[in-house]
Amino acid sequence: MTGTEGTMPVLRAQNLGIQFGGLKAVDSFNMEIGESELVGLIGPNGAGKTTVFNLITGVYKPTEGSFYLNGQSMNGKKTHQIVEAGIARTFQNIRLFKKMSVIDNVKAAMGAKLSYNLFHAVFRTPSYWKQEEELTKRAEELLQIVHLNGKEDYEAGNLPYGEQRRLEIARALATDMKLLLLDEPAAGMNPTETEELLEIINYIRDEFKISVLLIEHDMSLVMKICERISVLDFGTTIAAGTPEEIANHPKVIEAYLGKDDEEVEEDA
Numbered sequence: 001m002t003g004t005e006g007t008m009p010v011l012r013a014q015n016l017g018i019q020f021g022g023l024k025a026v027d028s029f030n031m032e033i034g035e036s037e038l039v040g041l042i043g044p045n046g047a048g049k050t051t052v053f054n055l056i057t058g059v060y061k062p063t064e065g066s067f068y069l070n071g072q073s074m075n076g077k078k079t080h081q082i083v084e085a086g087i088a089r090t091f092q093n094i095r096l097f098k099k100m101s102v103i104d105n106v107k108a109a110m111g112a113k114l115s116y117n118l119f120h121a122v123f124r125t126p127s128y129w130k131q132e133e134e135l136t137k138r139a140e141e142l143l144q145i146v147h148l149n150g151k152e153d154y155e156a157g158n159l160p161y162g163e164q165r166r167l168e169i170a171r172a173l174a175t176d177m178k179l180l181l182l183d184e185p186a187a188g189m190n191p192t193e194t195e196e197l198l199e200i201i202n203y204i205r206d207e208f209k210i211s212v213l214l215i216e217h218d219m220s221l222v223m224k225i226c227e228r229i230s231v232l233d234f235g236t237t238i239a240a241g242t243p244e245e246i247a248n249h250p251k252v253i254e255a256y257l258g259k260d261d262e263e264v265e266e267d268a
């Protein structure tokens with residue numbers, strides 16, 4: 001099951017892989033994500049999940065395979081070109097301009113779309129002010145979506161952890177993406193914060209018609225929110241299917257819980 005039958009997938013990864021020295025960190029990774037689909041990518045530590053994100057965002061150059069955004073090949077493109085094409089991500093370790101205000105963090109992410117040039121910026125022309133006003137309004141709307149309205153002028157680094165993660169999502173939204181890659185967005189959150197995050201992810205997916213690929217260790221979150229899930233182990237996809245299929249898949253259970261004691265003794 002791909003979830004994209006008869007339509008052009010937003011993301012198509014075909015036999016994507018990368019090798020670091022002798023280690024195949026990701027091997028023949030295949031995935032299709034349709035419009036507004038929310039797909040989970042799970043697997044034990046070191047399975048290759050973040051490496052998949054690094055491949056899809058042009059941070060790493062694949063040693064095999066290819067990937068497409070809305071049918072357009074992204075092979076060989078640089079990260080900024082991939083962001084412009086419509087893939088945005090958040091990071092496992094939060095990356096914000098910590099000393100800048102919350103709203104300026106969002107506006108900085110919109111920077112690539114500015115049409116005024118240095119002359120307008122230096123001389124503060126009417127064209128500059130008009131765009132500034134529009135940017136501020138849009139940034140305020142995005143902050144409202146991630147429930148950070150009222151905190152526009154706070155220093156980003158002073159926000160609690162969960163709010164910094166939501167600010168990262170607002171920054172990703174500011175790039176007008178088609179595909180959002182979320183790398184462990186619930187890490188370090190308490191159950192209430194996780195529930196709020198879940199609502200936000202669902203809302204932006206419906207409102208912006210964007211597709212989401214989610215790496216997450218919180219299994220209950222993945223099971224609740226994702227329509228389909230792929231499971232990586234040692235760089236290889238060991239299972240793909242609905243949350244129910246994944247939860248009952250023997251290979252997944254083995255990868256997460258390990259072999260039982262008897263089997264381990266037999267293997268030793």
Ligand SMILES: Nc1ncnc2c1ncn2[C@@H]1O[C@H](COP(=O)(O)OP(=O)(O)OP(=O)(O)O)[C@@H](O)[C@H]1O
Nearest residue numbers: 020023025043044045046047048049050051052092
């Ligand atoms: N730049 C690199 N150079 C060498 N090895 C790397 C590099 N990046 C990742 N790896 C290796 O590739 C494998 C997959 O790592 P990756 O970070 O993608 O796993 P992960 O599933 O995201 O793990 P975690 O859940 O712990 O974040 C690991 O063995 C890792 O050490």
